[in-house]
Amino acid sequence: MNIRFYHARILTMDGGCVLQEGELWTSGNRIAYIGPGKDAKDIVWDEQIDCQGNVLMPGFKNAHTHSGMTAMRSFADDMPLQEWLNTKIFPLEAKMTEQDNYDLTKLAILEYLTTGVTGIFDMYLSPKDIARACVEMGMRCVLVSGLNKFGPSVAEMENRYNSLNGMHPLITYRMGVHAEYTCDKALLEEVSALIHKYRAPLFAHLSETRLETDECLERYGMTPPQFFDSLGLFDFGGGGYHCVYFTEADMDLFARKGLHAVTNPGSNTKLASGVAPIGRFLEKGINVAIGTDGPSSNNCLDMFREMFLVTGLAKLLQKDASAVDAHEVLKMATVNGARAMGLSEADVLAEGKLADLIMIDLHQPNMQPLNNITKNIVYSGSKQNVKLTMIDGKILYRDGQFLNGVDAEAIYAKANEIIARLSA
Amino acid sequence: MNIRFYHARILTMDGGCVLQEGELWTSGNRIAYIGPGKDAKDIVWDEQIDCQGNVLMPGFKNAHTHSGMTAMRSFADDMPLQEWLNTKIFPLEAKMTEQDNYDLTKLAILEYLTTGVTGIFDMYLSPKDIARACVEMGMRCVLVSGLNKFGPSVAEMENRYNSLNGMHPLITYRMGVHAEYTCDKALLEEVSALIHKYRAPLFAHLSETRLETDECLERYGMTPPQFFDSLGLFDFGGGGYHCVYFTEADMDLFARKGLHAVTNPGSNTKLASGVAPIGRFLEKGINVAIGTDGPSSNNCLDMFREMFLVTGLAKLLQKDASAVDAHEVLKMATVNGARAMGLSEADVLAEGKLADLIMIDLHQPNMQPLNNITKNIVYSGSKQNVKLTMIDGKILYRDGQFLNGVDAEAIYAKANEIIARLSA
Numbered sequence: 039m040n041i042r043f044y045h046a047r048i049l050t051m052d053g054g055c056v057l058q059e060g061e062l063w064t065s066g067n068r069i070a071y072i073g074p075g076k077d078a079k080d081i082v083w084d085e086q087i088d089c090q091g092n093v094l095m096p097g098f099k100n101a102h103t104h105s106g107m108t109a110m111r112s113f114a115d116d117m118p119l120q121e122w123l124n125t126k127i128f129p130l131e132a133k134m135t136e137q138d139n140y141d142l143t144k145l146a147i148l149e150y151l152t153t154g155v156t157g158i159f160d161m162y163l164s165p166k167d168i169a170r171a172c173v174e175m176g177m178r179c180v181l182v183s184g185l186n187k188f189g190p191s192v193a194e195m196e197n198r199y200n201s202l203n204g205m206h207p208l209i210t211y212r213m214g215v216h217a218e219y220t221c222d223k224a225l226l227e228e229v230s231a232l233i234h235k236y237r238a239p240l241f242a243h244l245s246e247t248r249l250e251t252d253e254c255l256e257r258y259g260m261t262p263p264q265f266f267d268s269l270g271l272f273d274f275g276g277g278g279y280h281c282v283y284f285t286e287a288d289m290d291l292f293a294r295k296g297l298h299a300v301t302n303p304g305s306n307t308k309l310a311s312g313v314a315p316i317g318r319f320l321e322k323g324i325n326v327a328i329g330t331d332g333p334s335s336n337n338c339l340d341m342f343r344e345m346f347l348v349t350g351l352a353k354l355l356q357k358d359a360s361a362v363d364a365h366e367v368l369k370m371a372t373v374n375g376a377r378a379m380g381l382s383e384a385d386v387l388a389e390g391k392l393a394d395l396i397m398i399d400l401h402q403p404n405m406q407p408l409n410n411i412t413k414n415i416v417y418s419g420s421k422q423n424v425k426l427t428m429i430d431g432k433i434l435y436r437d438g439q440f441l442n443g444v445d446a447e448a449i450y451a452k453a454n455e456i457i458a459r460l461s462a
Numbered sequence: 463m464n465i466r467f468y469h470a471r472i473l474t475m476d477g478g479c480v481l482q483e484g485e486l487w488t489s490g491n492r493i494a495y496i497g498p499g500k501d502a503k504d505i506v507w508d509e510q511i512d513c514q515g516n517v518l519m520p521g522f523k524n525a526h527t528h529s530g531m532t533a534m535r536s537f538a539d540d541m542p543l544q545e546w547l548n549t550k551i552f553p554l555e556a557k558m559t560e561q562d563n564y565d566l567t568k569l570a571i572l573e574y575l576t577t578g579v580t581g582i583f584d585m586y587l588s589p590k591d592i593a594r595a596c597v598e599m600g601m602r603c604v605l606v607s608g609l610n611k612f613g614p615s616v617a618e619m620e621n622r623y624n625s626l627n628g629m630h631p632l633i634t635y636r637m638g639v640h641a642e643y644t645c646d647k648a649l650l651e652e653v654s655a656l657i658h659k660y661r662a663p664l665f666a667h668l669s670e671t672r673l674e675t676d677e678c679l680e681r682y683g684m685t686p687p688q689f690f691d692s693l694g695l696f697d698f699g700g701g702g703y704h705c706v707y708f709t710e711a712d713m714d715l716f717a718r719k720g721l722h723a724v725t726n727p728g729s730n731t732k733l734a735s736g737v738a739p740i741g742r743f744l745e746k747g748i749n750v751a752i753g754t755d756g757p758s759s760n761n762c763l764d765m766f767r768e769m770f771l772v773t774g775l776a777k778l779l780q781k782d783a784s785a786v787d788a789h790e791v792l793k794m795a796t797v798n799g800a801r802a803m804g805l806s807e808a809d810v811l812a813e814g815k816l817a818d819l820i821m822i823d824l825h826q827p828n829m830q831p832l833n834n835i836t837k838n839i840v841y842s843g844s845k846q847n848v849k850l851t852m853i854d855g856k857i858l859y860r861d862g863q864f865l866n867g868v869d870a871e872a873i874y875a876k877a878n879e880i881i882a883r884l885s886a
Contacts, residue, residue, distance in 0.1 A: 108827075111842060112834040116784040148827035152846065307774035308841065310783040338828050338842035346767065347774075350731035354775075359734040360540040403532075403572035403870070404762050407878040410536040417732065418535060418762035422576065422846040422862075438846075438862065447825070454831040 039084045039431055040065050043397075046089035047411065048072060051096050051372050052386040055365040055412040062094050064393040067207075067431035071389060092425060093398040093411060096387055097156025098341040099375025101300040102279040102329025104162045104184075105146035105171075106139040109457040110334035119247050119309045119335075127334065130460045136164040138460070141452045143171035148446055149339040150177065151435035154424040156394035159300070159329065159379045161214060161241075161279075165198060169209045176434050176442055178394060180379040181211040182241050185229065186220035192228045199236065208430060210380065214276075217243035218254050218262045223269075230270045237274045239380075241298075242266065244278025247311045251283040263288040272297055277378060279329065280305075281319075282312040289315075293322040298378035301370075303347035304338070305331030316352045317361050327375040328367075342423075345371050345416050364416035397426035463508045463855055464489050467821075470513035471835065472496060475520050475796050476810040479789040479836040486518050488817040491631075491855035495813060516849060517822040517835060520811055521580025522765040523799025525724040526703040526753025528586040528608075529570035529595075530563040533881040534758035543671055543733045543759075551758065554884045560588040562884070565876045567595035572870055573763040574601065575859035578848040580818035583724070583753065583803045585638060585665075585703075589622055593633045600858050600866055602818060604803040605635040606665050609653065610644035616652045623660065632854060634804065638700075641667035642678050642686045647693075654694045661698045663804075665722075666690065668702025671735045675707040687712040696721055701802060703753065704729075705743075706736040713739075717746040722802035725794075727771035728762070729755030740776045741785045751799040752791075766847075769795050769840050788840035821850035 043062045049055065050072065063071040063078070107127075114126035134142075139162065150158060157178040160168050165181040172179040181202060183195045190198070195213060202211035213236070215221050215229055233240050244262050245251050251261055258265045264287065266272055272291075277298030284292075284299075292299055301314045319326050328348060330339045345367045352362035376385035384392040400408065404418045415423075427435040434442050467486045473479065474496065487495040487502070531551075538550035558566075563586065574582060581602040584592050589605040596603040605626060607619045614622070619637060626635035637660070639645050639653055657664050668686050669675050675685055682689045688711065690696055696715075701722030708716075708723075716723055725738050743750050752772060754763045769791045776786035800809035808816040824832065828842045839847075851859040858866050 109831060110833075111831065112837040115834070115837050115841060116787055118783045122783070145827055145830060152827060304770075304774075307778055308783065310777040310781050310785070312781075313778065333842070336842070337838070338844070340828070340842075340844060343767070343770065343844075346728075350728075350771075351778075353734040354731055354737065357734050357736075359542045359546070359732065361734070363540055401871070401874070403569055403576060403874070404764070406569060406874040407533060407535065407881050409534075409881060410539070413536040413539050414761070417539060418757070418760070418764075420762070420764060420767075420846065421844055446827070450825070450827070450830040457831050457833060 040081055042078065042083050042086045043089050043094055044075060044086065045091055046094045047091060048387060049093055049095040049412065050387040051369065052388055055368055057093065057411060062387065064431050067393055069387060069389055069391050069393050072387060089397060090401065092400050094387065094395055095398060096372045096385065097394045097396045097427060097429065098154050098371045099157045099327065099379060099381065100150060100155045100329055100339065100341065101159045101327035101375040101378050102302055102331055103146070103158050103160050103339065104332030105158065105160050105168060106142040106162045107332035107334040108142045108145040108453055109138070109460060111337045113334060113457065113461070115337070119311060120249060122309065131163065133460050134163060136167045138456050139164045140167040140171050141449070141456060143168050144175060144449050145453045146333060146339060147171060147175045147177045148440060148444070148449060151427045151440065152424060153340045153342065153421040154396035154427055155341060156396065156427060156429045157376065157379060157381055157384060165202060165211065169202060169205060173206050173208055175444065176208070176429050176432050178208050178381070178384060178429055180381065181209065182214040184214060184216045186216035187222060187225060192232055196232055212241060212380070213238045214241040217250065218265060219250050226269050226271065233271060233274060239274050239276035240271045241276045242278060244281055245283040245288065246280035248283055261285055261288055263291055267291055280314070282306055282314045284315060289318060289322045289324060292324045298325045298327055300327045300329045300378060301348060302329050302331040303351050304344055305335040307347060308337070309335055313351045313355045315355065316348060317356050320362065320366060325374050325377055326370050327378040328370045340421050341371055342419050342421050349416065364413045367416050368412055393428055393431040395428050396424055399423045399425040464505050466502065466507050466510045467513050467518055468499060468510065469515055470518045471515060472811060473517055473519040473836065474811040475793065476812055479792055481517065481835060486811065488855050491817055493811060493813055493815050493817050496811060513821060514825065516824050518811065518819055519822060520796045520809065521818045521820045521851060521853065522578050522795045523581045523751065523803060523805065524574060524579045524753050524763065524765065525583045525751035525799040525802050526726055526755055527582050527584050527763065528756030529582065529584050529592060530566040530586045531756035531758040532566045532569040532877055533884060535761045537758060537881065537885070539761070543735060544673060546733065555587065557884050558587060560591045562880050563588050564591040564595050565873070565880060567592050568599060568873050569877045570757060570763060571595060571599045571601045572864060572868070572873060575851045575864065576848060577764045577766065577845040578820035578851055579765060580820065580851065580853045581800065581803060581805055581808060589626060589635065593626060593629065597630050597632055599868065600853050600856050602632045602805070602808065602853055604805065605633065606638040608638060608640045610640035611646060611649060616656055620656055636665060636804070637662045638665040641674065642689060643674050650693050650695065657695060657698060663698050663700035664695045665700045666702060668705055669707040669712065670704035672707055685709055685712055687715055691715055704738070706730055706738045708739060713742060713746045713748060716748045722749045722751055724751045724753045724802060725772060726753050726755040727775050728768055729759040731771060732761070733759055737775045737779045739779065740772060741780050744786065744790060749798050749801055750794050751802040752794045764845050765795055766843050766845050773840065788837045791840050792836055817852055817855040819852050820848055823847045823849040
């Protein structure tokens with residue numbers, strides 16, 4: 039497929055938030071050209087798209103999610119994290135089949151497409167089924183193990199690491215554990231041995247709540263990041279999800295080791311977990327990415343909501359309206375996410391990079407006037423402005439319609455059927 | 463016009479968040495029938511709309527805004543309130559013409575329609591021009607004076623009160639002052655005399671920032687609400703916008719006098735002003751409504767963002783995930799707003815009430831599965847779910863299109879032209 043986008047404002051995110059006017063061409067799954075209009079008479083176009091001055095930019099990277107939790111959206115709200123997990127979520131998950139996970143992931147993928155997400159960092163049950171849904175629907179996915187004392191075994195994680203990496207160009211798999219509070223020390227030591235065998239980075243939920251941090255301090259005399267580091271779990275990089283209750287020493291560790299902090303403000307807000315010190319992370323030079331967390335804690339998978347919350351909560355926390363500028367947030371939602379996820383070919387718009395991109399509709403009242411388009415995206419943008427989502431050179435969503443043969447109503451029906459069965 | 467909505471889930475908001483399946487009929491600008499499908503062979507329908515199971519509910523009331531500030535969206539971000547007002551906003555506003563205000567209000571109205579707003583409480587320059595834009599575009603509008611020491615005079619406010627009330631069924635006008643810090647005591651006493659002459663409620667920005675509250679305490683030894691009350695300004699009701707730095711005594715005053723507190727979490731977040739104690743307001747039985755504030759402090763006019771922030775910030779402030787339940791928020795955004803604005807005929811869906819309603823599209827991934835539709839609206843809903851907006855019996859927005867002969871591109875062009883001139 040050769041696709042020509044013309045009359046575009048292009049935000050490459052390559053070195054800042056600067057827009058250039060011109061064209062972007064894709065060939066197969068790659069970006070073939072970015073620049074002013076030029077002669078293309080040798081090229082047979084499959085489609086030529088008049089962007090009408092709209093913005094082309096890298097797709098958002100949702101750097102922490104649990105896609106298959108769509109079944110539990112608005113199933114149990116208004117409860118704190120531990121109670122919510124133990125009394126509502128874990129009992130349902132115990133009944134969830136691999137096929138359920140596949141079907142529920144498909145529902146999440148639809149939502150990602152509507153909000154311009156072109157890559158997800160997904161920690162959930164049966165990763166082969168997440169991969170199956172993503173490949174079928176065309177979503178780029180970095181799977182990450184959510185290993186804990188209930189499963190999978192370390193041997194199984196190793197097996198998945200070897201079988202899922204390389205299974206399909208859209209899929210990679212990373213080692214990870216759910217969290218300190220769901221693993222005992224011996225298990226984490228086993229994981230560390232595997233990490234060292236493969237020289238692999240490791241990701242985990244880290245310091246999400248005050249309770250988690252306090253209990254870890256009590257158990258080991260160390261915060262979760264320090265404890266993980268003491269076991270060598272971060273010897274080859276990686277990072278943490280949530281990262282709310284980080285001490286200065288935790289941040290210094292992240293900075294020193296080049297670890298990635300993925301912030302999840304929607305979930306941390308709705309569960310009353312707290313506000314991550316994002317301004318401090320930036321001051322320390324830590325790579326901060328953004329994730330929605332799962333759809334039953336958030337409850338939506340909307341990168342625009344997350345972007346506003348990242349900057350808004352930082353402004354409130356620091357009592358400073360200039361804290362965490364919109365442009366930093368746009369980097370977090372795109373290039374920083376790609377960096378955390380190891381998607382070095384899907385980070386910015388440039389010739390030779392993977393064609394994972396979105397079109398932002400400026401012809402809507404919330405984006406007018408055009409005083410500052412990039413600030414508009416963060417401060418007044420909405421998923422309704424996502425006019426087109428392309429992953430790996432394929433247009434999967436456009437003008438509110440799912441393409442690629444997707445039957446959205448069938449996916450909705452299946453999700454309703456699953457939650458009815460699981461909660462019966 | 464007789465319009466029949468069928469296959470609907472109807473959320474009347476009359477006594478709670480309960481959905482009923484059935485039909486809703488409008489006749490002219492009123493709701494003629496709500497209930498199960500029944501014989502209607504005597505009625506000539508202008509249109510019959512298959513709602514496909516989607517939700518019909520009262521339109522949102524944006525209970526505090528400054529519509530004409532659309533010109534300054536993303537014009538000056540990342541600054542605290544006082545500096546932002548004094549160095550960026552006031553100098554531009556000094557150059558704004560009445561025609562500008564009319565044109566810029568039209569841009570805001572487009573955005574209101576996309577987010578399901580069917581009534582606005584608008585405090586801005588030249589109210590007759592706001593009224594002109596609203597009447598032309600079909601928006602219901604409660605104007606409120608932003609009187610301060612730079613204008614208008616009290617005599618002019620009285621004149622507006624008499625001429626704008628009754629000018630058109632969509633328009634009412636309420637007395638108000640901008641804020642304590644922009645009025646001196648003699649002026650407020652004059653206003654109080656007028657309030658007493660007409661036995662009218664009064665609205666004002668109240669305790670929006672710590673600075674405002676501290677300075678008022680220093681000047682008068684009283685908080686802004688107490689000071690206003692001491693002048694008799696609340697003798698006939700009314701209320702405040704923002705209401706962030708409220709003491710227990712301020713809240714008791716509001717409860718005792720039946721005053722309305724309009725919360726503006728998006729603006730208070732972006733300007734780092736603080737978080738209003740909404741949970742305490744509810745405990746005291748105060749009527750809480752929601753407003754977006756103006757589009758240059760927020761920077762969008764999106765009631766879904768505001769709804770999530772109202773509950774989310776309350777959860778964070780109270781460190782309690784059960785704080786300010788979604789259903790309370792839905793009331794604030796609809797019936798409570800109508801109550802604050804004096805729109806007693808446009809509050810709930812019931813026979814004989816004004817036909818100000820919206821359709822929420824459930825056939826989108828963020829609203830599935832249907833575990834709890836009303837919680838979905840608050841926790842995972844987005845303006846993209848607004849499928850139809852009807853005001854006064856007229857469908858003004860449907861499936862992403864503005865109806866009623868609106869030329870959106872011309873309105874965008876005008877807004878860009880205005881900000882270019884004002885900032886030259």
